Amino acid sequence: MKAKELREKAPEELNLQLNDLKTELFTLRFQLATGQLENPMRIKEVKKSIAQIKTILREEELKACED
Template structure:
C-alpha cells in the first residue's frame, strides 16, 4: 500500500485501515509464536503499513484538516 493511495482516503477510512492492520498483525504474531507463519516478511510489511497510516493521520492532525 502506497502513501499516495492512503492520502486520498478519508480520516474514517484511515482509522478503519489502521484497526484492520493491527488485527492482522495480532494474528500474524500468533502464527509466529505457534510456528505456523509461512512468510515472516509479512510481519514487516504490516508494521510498515501501520506506520504509514499513522503518519498520514498525524500529518492531517498537524495540518488541521480532516479530509
C-alpha cells in the first residue's frame, strides 16, 4: 500500500493494520525457521509496511502536538 493511501486512513485503522502485519511477520519468521517459507521476500515487504505505518502514526502524533 502506498504512503498516500495510508495517510488517508484513520489512526485506529492504521493500528489494526499494524497489529495484523506484526502477526504476519511473526508467522513468516516462524515459517522461515522451520523451512516452510515459500516467499522470503514477503518478510521484507511486511517489515517495510510496518515501518511506513509507524512513520505515518508518528507524523500524525507530532502534528497533533504542534497544534
